[in-house]
Amino acid sequence: MQHLFSRAVTVLASFFIFCAAWFCLWSISLHLASRPEWAALLFPFGLRLGLLLQCPRGYWGVLLGAEWLMLAWLAHEVMLNHVGLLVLGSILTLLPVALIARYRHQRDWRTLLLQGAGLVAAALLQTLPWMGQGQAALQVLLLTLTGGLTVAPTCLVIWHYLTHTRWQPLGPSLVGQPVNWRVRHLLGYLLLFIISLGLQLGLPTELARFTPFCLALPIIALAWHYGWQGALIATLMNTIALIASQTWHDHAVDLLLSLLAQSLTGLLLGAGIQRLRELNASLQSELARNQRLAERLLETEEHVRREVARELHDDIGQTVTAIRTQASILQRISADTGVKQSGQLIEQLSLGVYDAVRRLLGRLRPRQLDDLPLDQAVRALLREMELERQGVVAQLDWNIDEALLSEGQRVTLFRICQESINNVVKHANARVVTLRSAIKRDRLTLIIEDDGGGLPAGPMQQGFGLAGMRERVTALGGSLTISCMHGTRVSVSLPLRKA
Numbered sequence: 001m002q003h004l005f006s007r008a009v010t011v012l013a014s015f016f017i018f019c020a021a022w023f024c025l026w027s028i029s030l031h032l033a034s035r036p037e038w039a040a041l042l043f044p045f046g047l048r049l050g051l052l053l054q055c056p057r058g059y060w061g062v063l064l065g066a067e068w069l070m071l072a073w074l075a076h077e078v079m080l081n082h083v084g085l086l087v088l089g090s091i092l093t094l095l096p097v098a099l100i101a102r103y104r105h106q107r108d109w110r111t112l113l114l115q116g117a118g119l120v121a122a123a124l125l126q127t128l129p130w131m132g133q134g135q136a137a138l139q140v141l142l143l144t145l146t147g148g149l150t151v152a153p154t155c156l157v158i159w160h161y162l163t164h165t166r167w168q169p170l171g172p173s174l175v176g177q178p179v180n181w182r183v184r185h186l187l188g189y190l191l192l193f194i195i196s197l198g199l200q201l202g203l204p205t206e207l208a209r210f211t212p213f214c215l216a217l218p219i220i221a222l223a224w225h226y227g228w229q230g231a232l233i234a235t236l237m238n239t240i241a242l243i244a245s246q247t248w249h250d251h252a253v254d255l256l257l258s259l260l261a262q263s264l265t266g267l268l269l270g271a272g273i274q275r276l277r278e279l280n281a282s283l284q285s286e287l288a289r290n291q292r293l294a295e296r297l298l299e300t301e302e303h304v305r306r307e308v309a310r311e312l313h314d315d316i317g318q319t320v321t322a323i324r325t326q327a328s329i330l331q332r333i334s335a336d337t338g339v340k341q342s343g344q345l346i347e348q349l350s351l352g353v354y355d356a357v358r359r360l361l362g363r364l365r366p367r368q369l370d371d372l373p374l375d376q377a378v379r380a381l382l383r384e385m386e387l388e389r390q391g392v393v394a395q396l397d398w399n400i401d402e403a404l405l406s407e408g409q410r411v412t413l414f415r416i417c418q419e420s421i422n423n424v425v426k427h428a429n430a431r432v433v434t435l436r437s438a439i440k441r442d443r444l445t446l447i448i449e450d451d452g453g454g455l456p457a458g459p460m461q462q463g464f465g466l467a468g469m470r471e472r473v474t475a476l477g478g479s480l481t482i483s484c485m486h487g488t489r490v491s492v493s494l495p496l497r498k499a
Contacts, residue, residue, distance in 0.1 A: 011062055018066045022047060025151070026074075028243070032252055036080040038143055040071065041126065046147035048090065049122055050155025052097045053115055064090060082130075089126035096121040109275035112228055115156065116267050119148040146256045149263035150239050153232040153270075160229065185225075192218040193237060215241070215258075219266050227277055228270030235266030294475035298408040302365070309365040316357050323350040366414050374402050374410050378417050378435065385421055387433070392424065395434045400444055404496050412472045413437075413446055413492070416480075419469060420448040420490050429453050430487060442496050443478075449489040 022044045029042035044067070051063055068087055074080040100118035103111050123144035130137045195217070215238045222230030239259055324347050331343040361367065368377035375398040382394045402410065417435060424433050430452030437446045466482065469490075473480040478494035 011059075014059060014062050015066050018047075018051070018063055019070055022067060022070055026070075029147070032243070032255060033143060034252070036074060036078050037082045037086060038139065040074075040080070040086060041140055041143040042147040043151050044147070045123075045126065045144050046119075046149070046151025047155070049093065049097065049119060049148050050152030052094075053101055053118065053152065054155055054159040057098075057101070060094070085129040088129045092125040092128060093122040095125065109228070109271045109278065112156075112267065112271045112274060115152070116149070116271075119152050120145065123148050142253070142256050142260070146260040146263065149267060150235070150259055153263070153267060154236045157229050157232045189218065189222065189234075189237075192221060193241065215262050216265060219262065219269060223266070223269045223273045228274040231266045231270030231273065235263055238262050238266075291475070291477050295406075295408060295477075298412075298472065298475055299406075302407060302411050305364045306370075309361045309367075312357060312364075313361055317354070320350045320354045320357075323347075366411065366418070369410060369414055374398075374400070374405070374414065377414055381414070381418060381421065385425055387421070387425070390425060392430060393432045394421075395432065397434070397436045399436075399438045401439070404439070405444075408472075408476060409444075409494055412469075412476060412494075415472070416446065416469050416490065416492055417448065419465065420488075423488070424450050424452065427452075439496065444494050444496060446492040446494075447489065449487060451487040453487075 025043035025047055026039050029039035029044065030036065033039040033042055048063060048067055052060055055063070067090060071080065071083050071086055075083050096118045100115055103114055123141060126144045127137055127141040130140045133140075195214075218238060219231055219234040222234040224230075226233070239262070242255060242258055242262075327343040327346040327350065330346075331340045334340060334343070366377065368380050372380060375396075378398065379396060382396065387394045400413075405413075421433065424430050430450035433448070433450040435446070435448050437444065439445075470480045473492055473494065476494055478492060480493075481491045483489045483491075
């Protein structure tokens with residue numbers, strides 16, 4: 001019983017609200033159409049189509065019944081003619097509405113264009129019963145197209161807002177919350193609206209026909225900022241401005257054509273902007289996915305490097321130690337000079353193998369990172385490079401919390417320091433090299449600069465390499481820039497990520 005009562009209240013409220021809105025729009029349309037029945041084909045037609053396209057099918061009968069009741073009442077009060085043609089046309093328009101209504105829950109650019117196509121088809125079907133009226137059929141087609149493309153998209157915007165807004169019950173906590181008026185946006189569009197009115201009222205008579213071109217400015221501005229909703233709202237505001245202007249009162253057909261043109265502009269521009277936003281969102285999603293994949297690849301690569309380095313260190317280190325031990329024993333127990341020389345040679349060769357493996361392990365995985373924090377690992381690197389012996393003064397200012405870094409970021413920052421200092425030693429002829437790191441606005445920065453002669457011309461293949469540095473930084477979502485104005489400056493910026 002409660003459900004039936006709620007349903008009855010909803011139906012009655014919908015009926016009376018639609019009747020009131022339909023009559024108000026018919027009154028406005030009466031100033032633009034020369035006959036009462038034609039006024040019913042302008043904005044009231046768009047209202048009916050807009051609501052039919054959005055509301056559930058259970059309310060279609062309510063909307064059609066309310067409109068037919070209003071037509072019957074107007075036929076009695078103001079001698080409205082051709083009621084049968086109007087009713088027949090409204091029945092015919094149900095065909096495209098029924099085909100398009102199944103997509104009303106989607107809000108992509110295809111749905112917007114699909115509903116626009118449905119409005120055009122409904123306008124043609126509404127005109128079909130008037131084909132025997134001669135020139136009146138063209139007037140009816142112009143009225144239905146203008147009314148449908150002007151009012152129906154506005155219904156879409158309002159319906160989208162009502163169904164996608166999270167409504168909360170009115171209470172003390174809600175009343176106490178501040179209201180975000182978005183004053184800057186309101187003032188910006190108010191300025192555009194004033195400019196539009198000023199152009200309409202201030203242009204000379206011979207230039208009045210160019211006013212519709214100026215009306216595209218608010219549509220473009222709001223479409224770019226708010227997408228298809230902004231384009232349709234700007235179209236509605238421009239419609240109000242056009243109707244309120246005194247310039248068009250003696251040119252009803254020109255006014256209808258202007259309304260139709262700017263409605264089409266808003267609809268198509270809104271669909272284009274929506275499509276652009278969807279492509280941008282898809283591109284951003286793919287870029288984020290590729291970046292996550294690249295990070296995983298880097299982490300996997302470092303994991304494999306660490307495991308290979310550990311196994312090489314354990315296996316080959318033990319083997320080389322065993323070979324040296326056996327060679328030393330052979331030298332002690334043998335009195336043959338040739339055997340002793342062979343033992344010494346074997347021991348020297350094993351030391352060479354050990355040194356080569358150690359260098360290889362350093363390239364596979366920085367051993368400093370396995371035993372030391374990142375800042376101490378960088379200090380150890382500076383000591384190992386023996387910069388002071390080569391006359392280079394190193395200055396380190398490290399201000400990064402290592403707990404905020406992932407393993408890939410730790411290794412990448414160390415590799416960049418390693419390669420940059422190696423380039424300073426081999427190519428820069430510098431006297432001072434400075435390493436500075438910091439965290440600013442959820443990003444970490446690393447700057448390495450020297451006062452040398454810059455990088456050498458031609459490709460560089462030493463160690464990790466500049467190309468490898470840039471690839472790793474890019475894979476982590478950061479950027480790397482190299483400048484050689486006064487010495488060499490390597491700047492790295494990476495987003496912070498939890499380890």
